[in-house]
Amino acid sequence: xxxxxxxxxxxxxxxxxxxxxxxxxxxxxxxxxxxxxxxxxxxxxxxxxxxxxxxxxxxxxxxxxxxxxxxxxxxxxxxxxxxxxxxxxxxxxxxxxxxxxxxxxxxxxxxxxxxxxxxxxxxxxxxxxxxxxxxxxxxxxxxxxxxxxxxxxxxxxxxxxxxxxxxxxxxxxxxxxxxxxxxxxxxxxxxxxxxxxxxxxxxxxxxxxxxxxxxxxxxxxxxxxxxxxxxxxxxxxxxxxxxxxxxxxxxxxxxxxxxxxxxxxxxxxxxxxxxxxxxxxxxxxxxxxxxxxxxxxxxxxxxxxxxxxxxxxxxxxxxxxxxxxxxxxxxxxxxxxxxxxxx
Amino acid sequence: xxxxxxxxxxxxxxxxxxxxxxxxxxxxxxxxxxxxxxxxxxxxxxxxxxxxxxxxxxxxxxxxxxxxxxxxxxxxxxxxxxxxxxxxxxxxxxxxxxxxxxxxxxxxxxxxxxxxxxxxxxxxxxxxxxxxxxxxxxxxxxxxxxxxxxxxxxxxxxxxxxxxxxxxxxxxxxxxxxxxxxxxxxxxxxxxxxxxxxxxxxxxxxxxxxxxxxxxxxxxxxxxxxxxxxxxxxxxxxxxxxxxxxxxxxxxxxxxxxxxxxxxxxxxxxxxxxxxxxxxxxxxxxxxxxxxxxxxxxxxxxxxxxxxxxxxxxxxxxxxxxxxxxxxxxxxxxxxxxxxxxxxxxxxxxxxxxxxxxxxxxxxxxxxxxxxxxxxxxxxxxxxxxxxxxxxxxxxxxxxxxxxxxxxx
Ligand SMILES: Cc1ncc(C[n+]2csc(CCOP(=O)(O)OP(=O)(O)O)c2C)c(N)n1
Ligand code: SF4
Ligand SMILES: [Mg+2]
Numbered sequence: 001x002x003x004x005x006x007x008x009x010x011x012x013x014x015x016x017x018x019x020x021x022x023x024x025x026x027x028x029x030x031x032x033x034x035x036x037x038x039x040x041x042x043x044x045x046x047x048x049x050x051x052x053x054x055x056x057x058x059x060x061x062x063x064x065x066x067x068x069x070x071x072x073x074x075x076x077x078x079x080x081x082x083x084x085x086x087x088x089x090x091x092x093x094x095x096x097x098x099x100x101x102x103x104x105x106x107x108x109x110x111x112x113x114x115x116x117x118x119x120x121x122x123x124x125x126x127x128x129x130x131x132x133x134x135x136x137x138x139x140x141x142x143x144x145x146x147x148x149x150x151x152x153x154x155x156x157x158x159x160x161x162x163x164x165x166x167x168x169x170x171x172x173x174x175x176x177x178x179x180x181x182x183x184x185x186x187x188x189x190x191x192x193x194x195x196x197x198x199x200x201x202x203x204x205x206x207x208x209x210x211x212x213x214x215x216x217x218x219x220x221x222x223x224x225x226x227x228x229x230x231x232x233x234x235x236x237x238x239x240x241x242x243x244x245x246x247x248x249x250x251x252x253x254x255x256x257x258x259x260x261x262x263x264x265x266x267x268x269x270x271x272x273x274x275x276x277x278x279x280x281x282x283x284x285x286x287x288x289x290x291x292x293x294x295x296x297x298x299x300x301x302x303x304x305x306x307x308x309x310x311x312x313x314x315x316x317x318x319x320x321x322x323x324x325x326x327x328x329x330x331x332x333x334x335x336x337x338x339x340x341x342x343x
Numbered sequence: 344x345x346x347x348x349x350x351x352x353x354x355x356x357x358x359x360x361x362x363x364x365x366x367x368x369x370x371x372x373x374x375x376x377x378x379x380x381x382x383x384x385x386x387x388x389x390x391x392x393x394x395x396x397x398x399x400x401x402x403x404x405x406x407x408x409x410x411x412x413x414x415x416x417x418x419x420x421x422x423x424x425x426x427x428x429x430x431x432x433x434x435x436x437x438x439x440x441x442x443x444x445x446x447x448x449x450x451x452x453x454x455x456x457x458x459x460x461x462x463x464x465x466x467x468x469x470x471x472x473x474x475x476x477x478x479x480x481x482x483x484x485x486x487x488x489x490x491x492x493x494x495x496x497x498x499x500x501x502x503x504x505x506x507x508x509x510x511x512x513x514x515x516x517x518x519x520x521x522x523x524x525x526x527x528x529x530x531x532x533x534x535x536x537x538x539x540x541x542x543x544x545x546x547x548x549x550x551x552x553x554x555x556x557x558x559x560x561x562x563x564x565x566x567x568x569x570x571x572x573x574x575x576x577x578x579x580x581x582x583x584x585x586x587x588x589x590x591x592x593x594x595x596x597x598x599x600x601x602x603x604x605x606x607x608x609x610x611x612x613x614x615x616x617x618x619x620x621x622x623x624x625x626x627x628x629x630x631x632x633x634x635x636x637x638x639x640x641x642x643x644x645x646x647x648x649x650x651x652x653x654x655x656x657x658x659x660x661x662x663x664x665x666x667x668x669x670x671x672x673x674x675x676x677x678x679x680x681x682x683x684x685x686x687x688x689x690x691x692x693x694x695x696x697x698x699x700x701x702x703x704x705x706x707x708x709x710x711x712x713x714x715x716x717x718x719x720x721x722x723x724x725x726x727x728x729x730x731x732x733x734x735x736x737x738x739x740x741x742x743x744x745x746x747x748x749x750x751x752x
Contacts, residue, residue: 056558057556059423070566072566072568072569072572075563075566077561077563078561080562081563081564082563082564082565085419088415088416088419088446091416091423094409094420094423095379095422096423096424096556098424099425102379102406103378103427103429106378106405108378108428108548131413131416132416135411
């Protein structure tokens with residue numbers, strides 16, 4: 001039966017948009033959602049499917065982008081969409097892609113490249129679902145994109161800390177108190193770096209921020225074009241969880257990049273390319289102090305000077321000490337010290 | 344399990360193979376031309392994946408074969424593959440089935456007709472490979488169809504019937520086939536394997552219709568419904584399970600027409616029940632020691648029979664009551680436990696008690712817990728159960744409601 005079909009493992013060829021005026025008009029994520037005012041993740045959804053186009057299936061794990069987006073009878077999705085369990089974005093991508101592939105290969109469905117995108121929040125993706133995402137990134141014969149929208153908390157359940165919540169942030173599970181000013185003392189996972197470094201056959205990993213919308217859409221298009229399993233990490237300011245005026249979402253996204261807290265890059269076939277302001281930082285441009293970003297957000301309102309300088313020092317390390325700045329936190333063995341221990 | 348020494352008469356176009364229960368399921372899966380299959384190791388269920396992997400490696404089955412990183416993913420992968428129209432298979436055992444629980448919960452309301460094998464195994468802790476039915480029974484209230492098989496022949500036949508029933512648009516519910524760990528999954532018997540042409544006559548292609556997730560049918564699946572709609576969605580599942588009764592009967596009738604074999608009564612097997620004073624009830628391979636014991640008891644003039652329940656969900660309430668209410672006493676032998684339940688009885692015993700509640704004639708019913716963790720159910724156990732049932736029959740009531748057999752006290 002396999003011989004009787006025209007099945008190929010091809011992807012759709014999605015050329016990059018050359019500037020904002022060249023972006024297609026059609027929307028595939030429209031009205032019908034009820035996210036907060038200024039919700040950057042909702043914008044990410046809209047840009048994501050604008051970039052992928054209509055021949056796309058989207059899967060979404062439990063979280064704000066499920067609960068606030070798809071109230072029964074009021075879906076904003078123009079493309080086919082399906083919910084998946086909180087930790088299942090990896091499996092949803094893999095299962096959907098495998099189902100399509102099997103049917104096309106066996107001649108049971110018309111053969112055509114269909115984009116498969118599974119999105120997840122930071123809680124669903126970087127905490128609960130990391131194992132399934134990791135597994136999917138090793139299945140190179142199935143084309144899919146996993147997009148992690150990172151609003152830095154379990155937002156939908158009322159803003160609880162996740163493994164992606166920044167150090168010290170005030171969440172409903174980490175309230176500052178009289179005995180302990182800081183409850184959440186863990187440093188945020190390096191999710192994109194980990195996915196890129198840990199999955200040698202995953203051909204495309206990128207970080208994005210919707211403040212840079214064209215770049216963001218083009219990375220989605222690149223991921224879908226290149227094929228195999230791919231991964232994109234998007235940093236999404238969240239007015240409710242981060243506690244700021246919804247007007248500031250775009251600006252906070254920019255500040256996250258300019259302070260060096262969140263680097264913009266892609267790793268394609270093992271080759272690292274920095275983007276925009278991140279590239280400038282790598283080339284020597286001064287980073288803005290982290291306090292300019294942190295103090296605009298209520299979740300850091302309890303920070304003292306000491307907390308701010310700790311945070312700054314950790315970000316400085318990313319750029320001054322990491323073997324691959326902002327991406328890989330390894331350090332070279334200090335040659336002088338090695339010599340000393342060897343004698 | 345004993346291997347049949349004399350072969351059943353072979354229909355000319357069927358192959359006869361000496362295969363285990365798990366291998367027989369794999370034969371059925373190849374004939375059903377499944378599209379996506381996922382595996383994850385746990386005994387005893389893993390034997391079916393080993394058999395499928397060989398078939399795929401040898402080109403006897405073309406399917407996407409994915410070894411998952413855990414049972415949760417294993418079930419989610421096939422769930423999603425099914426929503427784009429693929430015929431899927433997976434399964435598990437014991438704590439593996441428990442690990443997938445979240446994914447087992449979502450398949451009935453999503454109307455995903457996946458077919459699974461549960462190689463029944465005791466739950467940890469303590470570690471035990473042997474059979475207990477509690478794993479599969481986790482899903483008994485959730486919209487899963489559940490059946491228990493007893494032989495390799497039943498394994499292959501039920502696999503084909505399972506897809507036919509689950510994928511019937513009137514049903515569209517997941518179905519788990521339970522096979523006793525070791526006693527069936529690993530035990531070989533002569534098994535008839537039908538030709539593909541016959542299977543194609545019996546089993547139509549999986550057609551997801553307007554529920555298909557595809558760019559040509561851009562639907563939104565499983566939105567947030569809340570109190571506005573959840574109860575209606577539950578009700579739809581309830582109706583589907585009720586409709587499954589007729590669909591199962593149709594499927595068995597057609598199976599007999601196409602293949603020329605298979606039971607007339609899909610729901611349970613009756614062994615020497617026609618004139619039975621005492622009827623024992625059990626599920627799965629427990630039938631073997633029971634049948635052997637019953638033959639000996641019959642020789643002693645004791646009129647004992649067996650009902651081996653095949654289908655647990657949907658539960659064949661009326662049909663079962665009709666047979667059981669003829670007896671003077673009923674002994675239900677559960678290979679499971681339900682701590683703190685009414686009379687601290689086994690699951691099947693309490694289901695049958697509930698089924699009998701409205702019956703005109705309600706014989707005394709004794710609940711036996713037996714064979715847990717794969718412990719052998721002995722002839723002594725069968726004789727003891729029968730004696731106690733006779734005591735209850737003679738006195739017209741059962742003092743001790745629940746008895747554990749073959750246990751160190
Ligand atoms: C297995 C499971 N555990 C817990 C929940 C409760 N829950 C629903 S949404 C959610 C938050 C998910 O956080 P994230 O993935 O970051 O998405 P966000 O809500 O922030 O958009 C949680 C914990 C769930 N749905 N499933
Ligand atoms: S809580 Fe945050 S992520 Fe959720 S809808 Fe509101 S702004 Fe968006
Ligand atoms: Mg989140």
